[in-house]
Amino acid sequence: MLGIGKLSAATGTKVPTIRYYEEIGLLPEPERTSGNQRRYAPAQVDRLRFIRHCRDLGFPLADIRALLDLGDDPDRSCESADTIARHQLAEVERRLASLASLRQELCRMIDQCAGGTVADCRVIETLADHANCISDRHGHPDRRDASGRPRAPDTTGSTAA
Amino acid sequence: MLGIGKLSAATGTKVPTIRYYEEIGLLPEPERTSGNQRRYAPAQVDRLRFIRHCRDLGFPLADIRALLDLGDDPDRSCESADTIARHQLAEVERRLASLASLRQELCRMIDQCAGGTVADCRVIETLADHANCISDRHGHPDRRDASGRPRAPDTTGSTAA
DNA sequence: GATGGGATCTCTAGTAACTAGAGCTTCAAG
DNA sequence: CTTGAAGCTCTAGTTACTAGAGATCCCATC
Structure with missing residues (x-):
């Protein structure tokens, strides 16, 4: 206890x-x-x-709840657990792909920043013009809000990039 | 208008x-x-x-606000914009790395699921035992909550894997 | 000019997954 | 027995929206 x-x-x-x-x-x-x-x-x-x-x-907690319910009944088929895990995997892969494209665009933006004034800044300009995007929609990584990504310790303190 | x-x-x-x-x-x-x-x-x-x-x-909106303020004053140095973009890039890369490790663990779990009952299910078992993790902490992708990842259309409807 | 229905208005509350703080009580070590 | 850390409850805040109620407005058609 x-x-x-x-x-x-x-x-x-x-x-x-x-x-x-x-x-x-x-x-x-x-x-x-x-x-x-x-x-x-x-x-x-x-x-x-x-x-x-x-x-x-x-x-997400809803899925964890489902998993816990499964665990409470060891004789049930583990099909649901497998399904949940597969969904989660698909989700992760979707986010991976999306982030990879974001990374590319961010890199490009930063590379082009010559360090002058805002008026010539590629970062600002690129952000201002969605038409320059590599992908037109960045893949919409996920729709579940306020979570969906591993929670974290909150010790970073960064304003977060 | x-x-x-x-x-x-x-x-x-x-x-x-x-x-x-x-x-x-x-x-x-x-x-x-x-x-x-x-x-x-x-x-x-x-x-x-x-x-x-x-x-x-x-x-995050806070950063966008900063960017908009920069844009309102075209003669300022674009250093801040560059910094914000670099932070964002670092953030994206952190999340990429983290997700890659999650992916690995999920794949492993799913591969091992023989499809029997919950009692033998590797998915449940693996989830129950953090000690089996590939990485011990999965990298803590980010700490800013309730956002931080591209928002999405909400049309998916999936419970989200 | 009347009318009707889609567009807009404000306001409140809900979402996810916590986190923070106030103000008070309890536990356990010395 | 004292005292300070740990625990308690409760409210409210966070992020970035979304949903719904109930009222009003605009404009196209007749």
Whole structure:
């Protein structure tokens, strides 16, 4: 039986995130101490690790939920799990292709920047004119928002390129 | 002078998105008809195209705002624009590398799925055990949330792999 | 000039997956 | 027994939009 802090440390999940997962029903409500603090059984460590690993792989929580449901019933066919994984793979490949084209365009833009004033800057100019694009639509990497890509530690602090 | 619907059609931007951009100050408040409807000058088409193109390239709105500010002052050095573009490129490359590793792991998982029951399913098992990972952390593609990847049309409808 | 229906208006709320902070209580080490 | 770290709940904010309700407007046709 471990407290939320230990669970957090054991899985690399932030404490508020654990509570959030509980709130949305991904983690079961744990036992509580007489003082109302959460105490987790070791099995919850595995469950949370599973969730985090899936998140690292880019699975949305809805899919993880489906996977967890599957896991609760070991005699079922694993067809669904396979399907989910294949979808995720397709998604990843789509994003890879899209990013590759973005990379090309960004490189081209940067290469052409002579470093003068904004008036002659190729970066600005290129961005201003979609007609110059290599691909006309950049492939629309994904449509699921606010996620879809592996979540991250938030320690970077960068404004993000 | 065109209405919001025409601007929408001319730029491939949804109408509510245009209003949203106005709300957050990316687009200036346009003139209005006596009946309170927005009428846009042709210059706004270009500005909105610029914004959309940047979004397609994965730039967050904050960066686009910076770029637009630069563009408003053509005599300034384009150093900042260059820096922003380089950051964005670095970001894209980081995500590319990360996705490549995800792809590998997903492929491996799927290849090993023999199609039996969940109990023997390699997909479930692999997901359950982070220790089997190829990379231990999958590279943490990015930390800026709820965006950071090119937005998309939302027409896919897929639950997203 | 009337009319009708598509386009627009504002406003609120919802999405995904968290994160941050306030203000208070509990636990455990010394 | 004290004290400070860790935990509690609750609200609100983040990003970039999207959806819907209910009212109004514009313009093309008759």
